[in-house]
Structures are given as C-alpha cells and as structure tokens.
Amino acid sequence: MESPIKVFSNWVLSGKDEGMEINHSKSVENMIEYSTKGIDKYSFIDAGCGNGWVIRKVSGDPKCSSATGVDGSIHMIEKAKKLDSKNEYFCSDLLNWRPKEKVDIVHSMEVFYYFKKPEILIKHIYDNWLNNEGRLIMGIDHYTENKPSHSWKEETSISVMQLFSKNTWLNFYKSAGFNNIEYWYYGNKGDWNGTLIMTGVK
Numbered sequence: 001m002e003s004p005i006k007v008f009s010n011w012v013l014s015g016k017d018e019g020m021e022i023n024h025s026k027s028v029e030n031m032i033e034y035s036t037k038g039i040d041k042y043s044f045i046d047a048g049c050g051n052g053w054v055i056r057k058v059s060g061d062p063k064c065s066s067a068t069g070v071d072g073s074i075h076m077i078e079k080a081k082k083l084d085s086k087n088e089y090f091c092s093d094l095l096n097w098r099p100k101e102k103v104d105i106v107h108s109m110e111v112f113y114y115f116k117k118p119e120i121l122i123k124h125i126y127d128n129w130l131n132n133e134g135r136l137i138m139g140i141d142h143y144t145e146n147k148p149s150h151s152w153k154e155e156t157s158i159s160v161m162q163l164f165s166k167n168t169w170l171n172f173y174k175s176a177g178f179n180n181i182e183y184w185y186y187g188n189k190g191d192w193n194g195t196l197i198m199t200g201v202k
C-alpha cells in the first residue's frame with residue numbers, strides 16, 4: 001500500500017495523469033458551469049489540481065480574476081508549472097496550506113476521499129480558503145452508492161481511500177457550516193451511479 005500522493009506522482013512519470021483530464025472532463029464541465037453561473041467575476045482554487053488542466057481551462061474565462069492550483073505531488077506541480085507560466089501552483093498537503101487571499105470558488109475533483117478525515121479538510125476550506133458567500137464544489141466517483149468503485153482501493157493499492165455514503169458527505173458539509181447545500185449525480189449509466197457532485201455556500 002502506498003500513499004495517494006506517491007501513487008499519483010508515479011502516474012506523472014508514466015504519463016497516466018493525462019487520462020484524468022479525459023475521464024473527469026465531463027463532470028468537471030458540469031461543476032464549473034454550475035459554480036460560475038450568474039456571477040460576474042470570481043477567484044478560483046483547484047484543490048488537488050493534478051497537472052493543472054482545470055486551472056488552464058478556467059483561467060481562460062474572462063470572468064476569472066485568479067486561478068490557483070494546489071497539489072501534494074511535486075511531479076504534478078512541476079508539470080503544471082511547465083505547461084502554464086500564467087497561473088500560480090503550490091505543492092502542499094491541502095491540510096497544511098491556505099491562500100494569501102480567500103477566494104470565491106473552491107473546486108475539487110476526485111480528491112477528498114484520499115483524506116483519512118475529509119471533514120477536517122472541508123472545515124479547513126470553509127474557515128481558511130473561502131470568502132463569505134464563497135462556494136465549495138466537489139466531485140467524487142468513489143462513494144458507497146457507486147458500487148463499481150468499491151473495488152478501487154484493492155485494485156490501486158492506495159493506502160487511504162475512504163468509502164462514505166452521500167449522507168456522510170452531506171453531514172461533513174453541514175458540520176463545517178455550509179449553507180444552501182445541494183448534490184446531484186452526473187453521468188450515471190447502468191450500475192455506474194455517476195459523479196457525486198456536492199456544493200455549499202459559506
């Protein structure tokens with residue numbers, strides 16, 4: 001068993017990180033469309049940004065005033081910086097990092113279940129990353145209601161992959177203090193339940 005950061009660092013060395021853009025892009029498009037709808041200007045952080053593909057995409061939106069990527073893997077961050085000299089990228093455990101200035105949108109795709117206690121991260125983002133009325137939006141494919149994802153921990157040998165139900169994630173958002181919490185499933189087909197997208201406002 002290896003730590004999530006170690007496993008994803010190895011993915012960069014083998015080029016496998018690029019598959020995540022292909023696999024996650026439809027859900028991420030849905031998340032970005034939802035979180036940026038109806039606002040004139042926003043600052044944006046991608047928590048667990050991988051190689052930075054979401055930051056490169058979002059920063060092209062004229063409404064985006066700043067886009068920042070944070071990831072624990074040095075190889076991911078080095079690749080992000082190599083591909084993009086315009087935006088800022090930081091290599092850090094998300095639990096130990098906070099932005100110089102709070103932002104309007106914190107986005108995260110396929111990251112939060114790699115934390116032993118995601119509720120601590122959600123509260124940290126609420127307290128230290130988000131402006132008042134700022135929005136957290138996360139997407140995850142590994143959760144109890146999505147049965148095909150149950151085998152992933154064994155298949156990938158990643159040491160921390162928490163399998164929680166939609167209600168457990170809802171409680172994490174509620175306990176952190178979020179308002180207007182909403183969730184939906186995106187891309188469900190057959191026994192694939194889709195990406196669980198959950199969002200709330202500070």
Ligand SMILES: C[S@@+](CC[C@H](N)C(=O)[O-])C[C@H]1O[C@@H](n2cnc3c(N)ncnc32)[C@H](O)[C@@H]1O
Nearest residue numbers: 004008020048049050071072073093094109110
């Ligand atoms: C499945 S990948 C998703 C990457 C990106 N969000 C995407 O959709 O392409 C998970 C990412 O979370 C990062 N990660 C895992 N645990 C982390 C931690 N404790 N702190 C910071 N980043 C972490 C990994 O390095 C990896 O880049």
